[in-house]
Each structure stands twice: as C-alpha cells, then as structure tokens.
Amino acid sequence: MLSLDLQSRIPIFEQIKAGLSRLIYLGILKSDEQLPTVRSLATQLGVNPNTVQKAYQQLEAAGLIYSVTGRGNFVRSGNSQQVIQNEQIQKRLKEIAQEAKNAGFPESMAILLIREVYNG
Amino acid sequence: MLSLDLQSRIPIFEQIKAGLSRLIYLGILKSDEQLPTVRSLATQLGVNPNTVQKAYQQLEAAGLIYSVTGRGNFVRSGNSQQVIQNEQIQKRLKEIAQEAKNAGFPESMAILLIREVYNG
DNA sequence: TATTTGTACTATGCTGAGTAGTACAATTAT
DNA sequence: ATAATTGTACTACTCAGCATAGTACAAATA
Numbered sequence: 001m002l003s004l005d006l007q008s009r010i011p012i013f014e015q016i017k018a019g020l021s022r023l024i025y026l027g028i029l030k031s032d033e034q035l036p037t038v039r040s041l042a043t044q045l046g047v048n049p050n051t052v053q054k055a056y057q058q059l060e061a062a063g064l065i066y067s068v069t070g071r072g073n074f075v076r077s078g079n080s081q082q083v084i085q086n087e088q089i090q091k092r093l094k095e096i097a098q099e100a101k102n103a104g105f106p107e108s109m110a111i112l113l114i115r116e117v118y119n120g
Numbered sequence: 121m122l123s124l125d126l127q128s129r130i131p132i133f134e135q136i137k138a139g140l141s142r143l144i145y146l147g148i149l150k151s152d153e154q155l156p157t158v159r160s161l162a163t164q165l166g167v168n169p170n171t172v173q174k175a176y177q178q179l180e181a182a183g184l185i186y187s188v189t190g191r192g193n194f195v196r197s198g199n200s201q202q203v204i205q206n207e208q209i210q211k212r213l214k215e216i217a218q219e220a221k222n223a224g225f226p227e228s229m230a231i232l233l234i235r236e237v238y239n240g
Numbered sequence: 241t242a243t244t245t246g247t248a249c250t251a252t253g254c255t256g257a258g259t260a261g262t263a264c265a266a267t268t269a270t
Numbered sequence: 271a272t273a274a275t276t277g278t279a280c281t282a283c284t285c286a287g288c289a290t291a292g293t294a295c296a297a298a299t300a
Contacts, residue, residue, distance in 0.1 A: 070267025097237035117217035190298030
C-alpha cells in the first residue's frame with residue numbers, strides 16, 4: 001500500500017502523510033473507505049505505532065481523514081473534485097522534473113524553487 | 121548576497137550550497153570570480169565558520185568551485201554552457217509550482233514528486 | 241614579519257525523529 | 271457480560287544530524 005525510504009531525510013511520518021494524501025487525491029482511497037489501523041499499518045511498515053498515529057493526527061487536522069475511537073480511520077468525503085485537476089498537475093510536474101534531471105539541474109535547487117513559490 | 125531561513129528544516133549549509141549554486145548557474149558569479157571568504161560569509165550570515173566551510177567543501181566536491189589555501193574560494197569555469205538552459209527550466213518549474221499552489225496541490229506532494237523523479 | 245585564508249581537528253549542546261512502554265475510553269466481536 | 275480491537279494520550283529514552291565554540295597549522299599575501 002505504501003513504501004518508505006528509511007534512508008531519506010524526510011521523516012517517516014511525513015512520508016506516510018504524503019503517501020496517503022496521494023492515494024486520497026488520486027481517488028484510490030475513496031470517501032468513507034477505511035484506512036489501515038494504526039497498529040496494523042505500523043506493523044506492515046515496520047515502524048512504531050506512534051509514528052503512524054502522528055501521521056494520522058496531522059491528516060485529520062488537514063481535513064483529509066476522520067477518526068472514530070474503537071472503529072478506525074476513514075477518508076473524509078469531498079476531495080473528489082480536485083482529483084482530475086491534480087492528476088494533470090502531477091503529470092506536468094513529473095515531466096519538467098525529468099527534464100531538469102536530464103539537464104543536470106540539481107535536485108536541491110528544484111526543491112528550493114518549489115519551496116520558494118509556496119512560501120513567498 | 122545570500123539570504124537564510126533559520127526557521128526552515130533545510131540545514132543552513134544546504135541553503136548556502138543551494139544559494140551559491142543558483143548564483144553560479146545563473147552566471148551572477150562568473151568563472152574564477154572569488155567567493156566570500158569562509159570567515160567573512162560566516163560573519164555576514166551570522167553563522168559559524170564551520171557551517172560555511174562545510175558548504176564550500178561540498179561545493180568543491182561537486183565541482184562547482186575550487187579552493188586555494190591562503191587565497192580563497194573561486195568559481196570553477198565550465199558552467200556557462202548550462203546557464204541559458206537552466207534559466208528556462210527554472211522559469212517553467214516556477215510556473216507549474218505556482219499553478220500547483222493555486223490549485224491547492226500540497227507542497228509536500230510536489231516535493232515528493234520531484235524526489236521520486238530524481239531518485240527512481 | 242604579521243595578517244589573512246583554507247583546513248582540520250575535538251568537544252559540546254540542541255533539536256527532532258523515532259522507539260518503547262503503559263494506560264484508558266469507545267467500539268466491536270464472541 | 272466479556273474479551274478483543276482501536277484510537278488516543280501520556281512519559282521516558284535513544285539516536286543522528288546540525289550547529290556552535292575553540293584551537294591549531296600550512297600556505298599565501300600584505
């Protein structure tokens with residue numbers, strides 16, 4: 001369901017967040033569909049349950065999922081409108097990223113540019 | 121000359137690397153032009169000289185600059201060919217990033233996509 | 241000769257990430 | 271009813287990376 005890069009400098013809980021966000025935005029995880037339980041996903045990924053919970057908490061704070069004690073975590077409805085548009089953006093981002101890579105454009109600079117645009 | 125974001129999760133020495141790389145790739149720093157000395161840049165940025173030296177070391181390892189003990193650090197020649205091409209890539213990256221931001225596309229996902237393309 | 245510069249160390253503190261363990265309320269299954 | 275599952279909330283601990291502080295030395299320059 002998800003894959004992690006434990007060598008990456010990106011924290012595990014961030015990778016989980018990004019991975020689940022991606023599945024939700026792509027519509028692979030549908031509205032009100034149940035996510036893996038905290039403990040099961042932790043076991044599956046080989047990480048600590050607290051790490052998974054941290055990701056789930058922040059996804060809930062971001063409005064992407066909702067939690068019910070005793071039942072589990074579920075996808076919040078209302079994200080499907082953006083799916084098509086986001087697919088286009090993903091496609092174009094990948095294209096330009098590939099081109100940049102081929103041109104020897106440094107990865108660190110590409111990421112820096114993204115951050116600059118997003119954060120003023 | 122450079123600006124830092126001390127609140128960022130990106131290490132200072134990485135920001136220095138990216139900033140100087142950018143100036144070199146853009147041709148603002150020309151071949152064989154002298155960079156600020158380790159100590160002066162450290163003072164100017166308000167960081168420890170060791171931090172600046174770390175950035176310079178890695179820039180030298182990357183082939184972007186060269187160091188001469190007792191004289192200073194200088195821009196290595198041979199990067200000008202890529203300048204024009206990289207300007208185009210930067211421009212397009214900024215455009216698509218801005219579009220993504222406006223569409224509510226998460227910054228974390230944009231960066232993740234970049235990383236995926238670069239690192240398989 | 242004195243100063244500047246790059247370089248190389250060691251030591252220290254700090255922060256965030258991740259892990260380990262426990263506990264409890266709500267829900268579900270038996 | 272009872273037990274098991276699940277989300278949640280803690281505390282404590284370890285670890286790695288980053289950054290700082292300080293010192294020292296060789297090479298180049300003033």
